[in-house]
Amino acid sequence: MADDNPLVGVIMGSKSDWDTMCHAHEMLDTFGVAHECRVVSAHRTPDAMRDYANTAADRGLEIIIAGAGGAAHLPGMVAAQTLLPVLGVPVKSRALNGLDSLLSIVQMPGGVPTATFAIGDSGARNAALFAVAMLAAHRSELRESLADFRQRQADQVGSDRLP
Numbered sequence: 001m002a003d004d005n006p007l008v009g010v011i012m013g014s015k016s017d018w019d020t021m022c023h024a025h026e027m028l029d030t031f032g033v034a035h036e037c038r039v040v041s042a043h044r045t046p047d048a049m050r051d052y053a054n055t056a057a058d059r060g061l062e063i064i065i066a067g068a069g070g071a072a073h074l075p076g077m078v079a080a081q082t083l084l085p086v087l088g089v090p091v092k093s094r095a096l097n098g099l100d101s102l103l104s105i106v107q108m109p110g111g112v113p114t115a116t117f118a119i120g121d122s123g124a125r126n127a128a129l130f131a132v133a134m135l136a137a138h139r140s141e142l143r144e145s146l147a148d149f150r151q152r153q154a155d156q157v158g159s160d161r162l163p
């Protein structure tokens, strides 16, 4: 699952994160943003993670979305090794419902930020939307797509009727 010349890297600590991270992938697809999806783990594949972070910018990536659960060190460790913005998605863990994931990502030491999104599927979707917004700052066609998306969303809310 890789577009030519991806702008966004969607990485996750385990294949088991895909049910959550597929929502970032689908949202990026909706906007036609070229991206790649990979499993990379700070804990289980530290060398591959370092290579990924070190080469990401040279390969043309502009943003990394990193999802992980539990002791979710992946977003922060990637952020420590690249100048690209890293958007962290806390994946819901079985033991602590993702609170562990959230706190692992959000409490970065000063000087090495990761953006942190909500736990689970909506966090993955919003991370992708945030990536689209960042890319749209310099791409007028994406800005128009984002404006259309927001309008459709507003129309939907406006037409919702309570039972």
Ligand SMILES: Nc1c(C(=O)O)ncn1[C@@H]1O[C@H](COP(=O)(O)O)[C@@H](O)[C@H]1O
Pocket (backbone or CB within 6 Å): 012, 013, 014, 015, 016, 017, 040, 041, 042, 043, 044, 067, 068, 069, 070, 071, 072, 073, 074, 075, 091
């Ligand atoms: N948090 C991390 C990292 C990491 O931060 O590098 N690597 C794997 N994991 C997480 O372990 C959880 C369980 O993984 P398994 O389902 O493979 O046992 C996943 O949510 C994954 O993100």
